[in-house]
Amino acid sequence: MEKCKVKLRNVDIGKMMVNSEARLQARKIDHMVFREMVAKCIIQHGLPFAYVEYERVRLVWKYLNADVKFISRNTAATDVYKFYENEMENLKRELAHLPGRISFTSDLWTAITQEGYMCLTAHYVDRNWKLNNKIIAFCAFPPPHTGMHIAMEILQKWKDWGIEKKCSPSQYFHVRCTSHILNIIVQIELKDIEPTLHKIRESIKYVQASEKREILFAKCVEAKDDDDFDFGCVN
Structure with missing residues (x-):
């Protein structure tokens, strides 16, 4: 405490504030780093490009x-796509130099718009013995959805990822979902x-068709015992 008091006596507080503000204003911004950080922010939080x-x-x-x-x-969209391409190239190199095999899981589904989609995920153990899961394809998948x-x-x-030679067909282990x-x-x-x-679905639709029926149904549930339940009270 005594040492701090001695130092403060010999220092102009106003000058310290001016110097700090000057340093803050003089700080240069790397615009490319700024754009990369914004792109990562958009990707991680699912933000719109706008x-x-x-x-x-x-x-x-x-x-x-x-x-x-x-x-x-x-520009934001371009930066995001550029970041995706760089990450894809890095992943391609990693997969190409893996010492072991790669396992895959595929997921197919149909959207409410009747459009088919496929997601292909690679599972592998890296050189540090860490299990990794990477989506290498997420794309539209039109019919036919045959084997x-x-x-x-x-x-x-x-083939697009250059990993078709990691194993031959005789080495595949196909496990159905x-x-x-x-x-x-x-x-x-x-x-x-x-x-x-x-009948159950139609009964539920009938009860939920109006608020009055829901109230009457709730009263029936309260009034009737489990052994003597009757839906007639909602008619």
């Missing part, structure tokens, strides 16, 4: 550094009780 044109965002940037150069949404068509599409993605198999089993079994399910 984010860089928001008035309040630009005011914050201007406040932090008066020398900042604003960018347009088109042969799926296999040809996956093979083409392997357990969830898909269970879903098929459930769908087959549901066919036997389909008439009952239809």
